[in-house]
Amino acid sequence: MMLDSLFVPGSILWLARHQIRLSWRLGRLGKKIPSWIKPVFTILFVGLLSFSMGYGVAKIFEAAAGDYKQLSSLAGAVILTLMISGISMNLMGSFMTITEKGDLDLLLSSPIPPHRFVAARLISSAWRGFCIYAGFATIFFGASIVMISPMFASIYVVVAGFAILDAAITYMIARQALLWFGLRNGRRATIALGAIGVMIGLVGYQMVSSTGSLGRLAADTEHPNASLIQVHDVIVSLTSNFSWLGGTILGDWLGALAFLVAGGVVSALVLNFAGKRYDQDVAFLNGQNDHAPHKIRKAHPQQFRRPALVMVFHKEWLSMTRDPLFVSQLIVPLFTMVPFLGFVWNAVSNPNEQSEMAPIMGAMFAAITVFNVTMLTSSLAWLTASVEEARDLLQASPLDPKIILQGKVLAASGPAILELVLVAALVAWAWPLAALTLLIMGMATCAGACVIEFSRPRPTKRPKMTQRPDRSLVTVLFGLGLGILWACAAGLAAAKILWWLLPAALAITISYIAWATRPRDLSSIPVSQPLVAVSVGSPGGPWQRVDQT
């Protein structure tokens, strides 16, 4: 009864609930997962993450108990980088929310005042942000349990305040981008801005979180390194400015509440400003043309004469590269390697100052590169295997399915192989063993990722792919496991530790299991066979999935 009175039809909360329900359904991973798996998996995953990382935080805190200032500085800087990443990621989501025309006509044709839709969208966006940030905050929840102290509880107030603030700020930025640049260029602008923000956040996080190791490197008594000492000092002096921010998650309840108040005030201002103009904004949006500028190209007869394999590769390549959001999502994680390139540059420019930790840095770099390559290949392989818009067309053509498969695998693994070759060439001088290792293991993980993704295609439509990761949970987990194992193998091999054979063997086993347990329908025609089971059994709709027939 109480809840019913809150969600009165037509009210802001009722609309927000509708919005949240829609986005929740869009973001669901897979469909045919038994109902008990998700909660059990979530509890186990969150519990493990919370405890393991929380334990580390608790230990750090205990060790630095006497130096609250240093700890709060570090925590503040870490939180700041996470906030920058969070706002940047949400920026893309906010633009999509604002420009999604799907139900606008329906909503605005109703007698509900338009500002309520803005409020509902802000609440929905804030809720989404809260769920993500609260996930990160479980680390501190774990630390609270380990330390048997409610000290970190204030982080949840910060998370709530920041989620509200984030929703309001990104809404305004996305709105202005739409009004200033129009639909097409506005989308590009927010994607670019978001990608830059995420990149800054990622690199900043790495720099801040590696302050300790930087200090050890810099203070290496045998080979003191002037450049690293400089970098270390700059980071330390920068982080000292954010102790107030760190304090909010370390029990400074007043600071945490200030976050909540700031979020509420900014949201109210945004709602007051944008709510009054919402119908004008929608009218502007409806008048926008999303068409690309019309450029007439000259006919290229040779393009009709390319071999079929090249045609398939070309089609996949165009489809991928013409989706800026997807491309940005692929490229941004690669920036995790940027700080390492600083060390490479340092090693190359100061060969006499090589630290004893250089081989360890090389090993870490090899591991991170291999992990990134796995994720990149997995994403592209999923895209080429599952997001096939004209599966029937391929199936109806007389072309050998093997050629189609080869073209798709080439498109999926090509960018990763290119990245591997470039990165290996870049670091070969500084870390030759690491370069060789990442090249070999990177190729292996590319093959493994393709095997996993092509063994379980999940037909989905391109327009929904960035909003709805309709991937098989098995492939997601297998892909993650593959990346971690090959990364471990690469790291150990680059450090000349023979134990690399163990994770490598496990990674190969994972790929083999994925292929051996693939659905039987895929055995004869790897690419197009699913179609056989896809459309039938559902005379009304040609695009039902295999598991729905």
Added chain:
Amino acid sequence: MSTHPLPALEIKSLTKRFGAKTAVSDFNLTLAPGSFYGLLGANGAGKTTTMRMIAGLLQADEGSICVFGHDVGKDPRAVKSITAWLPDEPLLYDKLTPLEYLEFIAGLWSVEGSVAEKRAEELLRWMDLWEERDKRCETFSRGMKQKTALAGALLHDPKLLLLDEPFSGLDAAVARQVKELLVEKTKEGATIVLTTHVMEIAERLAERVGIFHRGRLLADGSLADLRAQAGQAEGSLEDIFIQLVDDASVGSPA
């Protein structure tokens, strides 16, 4: 030299089941080259399933399908190389332009480069899409997408065209153009099997019509034949269809 040319399409005892449900049951059909066959039926009657089996997208549980003498089950590639399949939902790539789409189709069907290039231009011009050839398909209206898909289906000059609701989304002028094109194709020897819910289209275009109901072929023949089967001296195809389906529904389980 045989005096009896190979039938364009020969279907014998075709049956397809999905679990307990029989989608197509004991379907027989023979079409001569140059035929225009209309397949009618309510939603879920089994038309699309039949078309997909002919196109080699779906295996039959029983029976056989031969296209110009090639068995779909035994030699699917030979069948596919002379067949075009156009489903009701256009098979397009949103991120490609119409010209790139046709280049891709040419690759799939191994159409010789110079021929494909010439034909692609002709088809795009004919469909009024030449000026739009460098716009991505994602920006197209439903009708433009349908026209692009139709151009793709015609690019390799198929001998058998399987068209599932090809007129949905087309404006009146383009629909007329397409109708004329299809008739022209049959005169050139191509065989067309078309499904539609619009009875007037089937009545006007098809020389022979089959009525499907719950996986079974209720009636088959020219309009005159169907009238005779329905016991109607006059009446439109719509009247005949409704009467035959109603008659079949009475006494048969739902």
